[in-house]
Amino acid sequence: xxxxxxxxxxxxxxxxxxxxxxxxxxxxxxxxxxxxxxxxxxxxxxxxxxxxxxxxxxxxxxxxxxxxxxxxxxxxxxxxxxxxxxxxxxxxxxxxxxxxxxxxxxxxxxxxxxxxxxxxxxxxxxxxxxxxxxxxxxxxxxxxxxxxxxxxxxxxxxxxxxxxxxxxxxxxxxxxxxxxxxxxxxxxxxxxxxxxxx
Amino acid sequence: xxxxxxxxxxxxxxxxxxxxxxxxxxxxxxxxxxxxxxxxxxxxxxxxxxxxxxxxxxxxxxxxxxxxxxxxxxxxxxxxxxxxxxxxxxxxxxxxxxxxxxxxxxxxxxxxxxxxxxxxxxxxxxxxxxxxxxxxxxxxxxxxxxxxxxxxxxxxxxxxxxxxxxxxxxxxxxxxxxxxxxxxxxxxxxxxxxxxxxxxxxxxxxxxxxxxxxxxxxxxxxxxxxxxxxxxxxxxxxxxxxxxxxxxxxxxxxxxxxxxxxxxxxxxxxxxxxxxxxxxxxxxxxxxxxxxxxxxxxxxxxxxxxxxxxxxxxxxxxxxxxxxxxxxxxxxxxxxxxxxxxxxxxxxxxxxxxxxxxxxxxxxxxxxxxxxxxxxxxxxxxxxxxxxxx
Ligand SMILES: [Zn+2]
Numbered sequence: 156x157x158x159x160x161x162x163x164x165x166x167x168x169x170x171x172x173x174x175x176x177x178x179x180x181x182x183x184x185x186x187x188x189x190x191x192x193x194x195x196x197x198x199x200x201x202x203x204x205x206x207x208x209x210x211x212x213x214x215x216x217x218x219x220x221x222x223x224x225x226x227x228x229x230x231x232x233x234x235x236x237x238x239x240x241x242x243x244x245x246x247x248x249x250x251x252x253x254x255x256x257x258x259x260x261x262x263x264x265x266x267x268x269x270x271x272x273x274x275x276x277x278x279x280x281x282x283x284x285x286x287x288x289x290x291x292x293x294x295x296x297x298x299x300x301x302x303x304x305x306x307x308x309x310x311x312x313x314x315x316x317x318x319x320x321x322x323x324x325x326x327x328x329x330x331x332x333x334x335x336x337x338x339x340x341x342x343x344x345x346x347x348x349x350x351x352x353x
Numbered sequence: 354x355x356x357x358x359x360x361x362x363x364x365x366x367x368x369x370x371x372x373x374x375x376x377x378x379x380x381x382x383x384x385x386x387x388x389x390x391x392x393x394x395x396x397x398x399x400x401x402x403x404x405x406x407x408x409x410x411x412x413x414x415x416x417x418x419x420x421x422x423x424x425x426x427x428x429x430x431x432x433x434x435x436x437x438x439x440x441x442x443x444x445x446x447x448x449x450x451x452x453x454x455x456x457x458x459x460x461x462x463x464x465x466x467x468x469x470x471x472x473x474x475x476x477x478x479x480x481x482x483x484x485x486x487x488x489x490x491x492x493x494x495x496x497x498x499x500x501x502x503x504x505x506x507x508x509x510x511x512x513x514x515x516x517x518x519x520x521x522x523x524x525x526x527x528x529x530x531x532x533x534x535x536x537x538x539x540x541x542x543x544x545x546x547x548x549x550x551x552x553x554x555x556x557x558x559x560x561x562x563x564x565x566x567x568x569x570x571x572x573x574x575x576x577x578x579x580x581x582x583x584x585x586x587x588x589x590x591x592x593x594x595x596x597x598x599x600x601x602x603x604x605x606x607x608x609x610x611x612x613x614x615x616x617x618x619x620x621x622x623x624x625x626x627x628x629x630x631x632x633x634x635x636x637x638x639x640x641x642x643x644x645x646x647x648x649x650x651x652x653x654x655x656x657x658x659x660x661x662x663x664x665x666x667x668x669x670x671x672x673x674x675x676x677x678x679x680x681x682x683x684x685x686x687x688x689x690x691x692x693x694x695x696x697x698x699x700x701x702x703x704x705x706x707x708x709x710x711x712x713x714x715x716x717x718x719x720x721x722x723x724x725x726x727x728x729x730x731x732x733x734x735x736x737x738x739x740x741x742x743x
Contacts, residue, residue: 270545301568302542308567338486
């Protein structure tokens with residue numbers, strides 16, 4: 156244990172995801188060593204972000220305004236929603252520049268072990284958007300793991316009766332990689348979902 | 354536009370059996386040439402040069418001979434065959450342990466290294482190249498471990514028998530390993546829903562359970578079919594091995610018993626009411642059993658200790674053969690103090706039935722059964738290994 160403020164800093168850092176006690180201590184010592192203005196910049200960045208950033212009222216992505224830039228943009232295509240688990244997934248899909256529709260961030264996935272059921276996710280808000288925004292296609296882009304698949308299946312069953320087309324991201328091989336380096340499960344699944352060459 | 358049904362896009366892939374039963378003869382082999390341990394249990398710094406044939410490691414209990422086998426097993430499965438946690442395999446005062454093996458794979462040298470870390474940052478390297486996922490190591494070194502408590506496979510509850518089948522399947526193909534961990538995961542999630550429901554049967558609970566049931570049924574049916582195919586393959590081999598080891602003409606039969614009839618999805622639906630009440634999943638691959646009998650009587654309840662031990666040995670030997678046949682490469686055999694429990698006749702029968710592959714045997718007494726021809730002998734004292742000559 157260190158003196159009050161030092162230990163406080165270590166404890167706070169230690170609450171961050173993926174940061175163990177040793178890393179917390181290393182970061183704390185680093186912060187104490189660097190010039191004060193540098194440390195204050197971090198502190199201000201945290202304060203500013205916490206003050207200004209909220210969730211978009213429509214898609215629940217992070218936003219500085221009531222509606223995020225994507226939701227308020229006139230150049231995005233209406234009618235298609237890409238449903239993702241987290242804000243970081245929006246960033247990932249945006250980077251592809253292949254999607255011109257809009258998003259819906261669930262803020263998690265079905266994970267009963269962690270106490271996350273449909274009520275903890277932005278599911279009812281999603282259903283509300285289908286009619287409200289005349290959505291014709293929903294692309295379920297949850298993670299390709301057990302919980303992500305279960306969430307996609309759950310949503311597909313809710314969305315099906317609403318007459319909207321429901322699609323799921325295809326799972327396949329990493330582009331630019333060598334076949335021999337793909338792990339068996341990915342390659343096996345890609346083989347299973349092979350398609351005819353036109 | 355009409356919505357596609359869920360099954361058209363949710364990972365519903367049925368695997369074809371890629372390796373046929375009459376695959377190429379198991380000519381290929383893997384040999385552990387050098388094993389080195391750093392801070393692995395009581396081995397602060399041990400190195401052992403193994404022989405390609407039979408290596409005998411002797412030492413009193415607690416000196417660290419089984420730890421050697423456990424370390425080799427770790428490189429094979431990234432887990433302890435004793436069911437120990439990663440933490441307990443790292444030296445008491447240490448943060449990390451390293452297990453390193455120089456292998457000869459079909460005449461080519463391969464260096465595999467695993468670092469066990471208390472904070473869970475386990476790392477694996479092959480030929481000094483770090484693997485992105487530690488699990489990519491699986492399948493590089495295959496072993497079959499014979500341990501004194503193998504008796505429990507026959508004698509104790511069905512869990513150990515399912516474990517045996519799943520271990521063999523996992524050695525044979527990564528997809529089985531994946532299915533098995535998916536089943537565990539879905540069962541945990543479904544169990545959490547059952548507990549949180551607290552007996553409620555609201556639409557919300559039903560809809561959530563529907564999803565987990567579909568997933569469990571899909572992976573569960575596939576995995577159980579794989580277990581059944583394995584039992585069908587292994588059963589005649591076990592029967593023949595049992596007769597050879599026991600030296601009589603006893604008839605061993607094996608039957609995989611599902612905990613449900615018909616489709617698993619239907620069974621889960623039918624069981625839902627009871628599941629919600631009891632707050633556990635009452636049907637599925639985790640409730641199945643492998644029933645074994647000797648001369649028509651259940652081995653678990655009616656077999657003598659000797660019969661049960663012989664059956665357990667037959668199961669391990671048969672596992673080794675099936676893995677070799679399915680993957681075309683002979684697993685290394687690890688025998689942890691197995692002979693001390695056997696009478697002379699069974700011990701020499703086991704020696705006769707062991708495959709002609711690298712075998713590493715530990716013994717507390719130092720004695721080796723008749724017929725065994727060790728290529729090298731070692732003594733382990735307090736985590737130190739010494740080769741014995743002559
Ligand atoms: Zn938005």
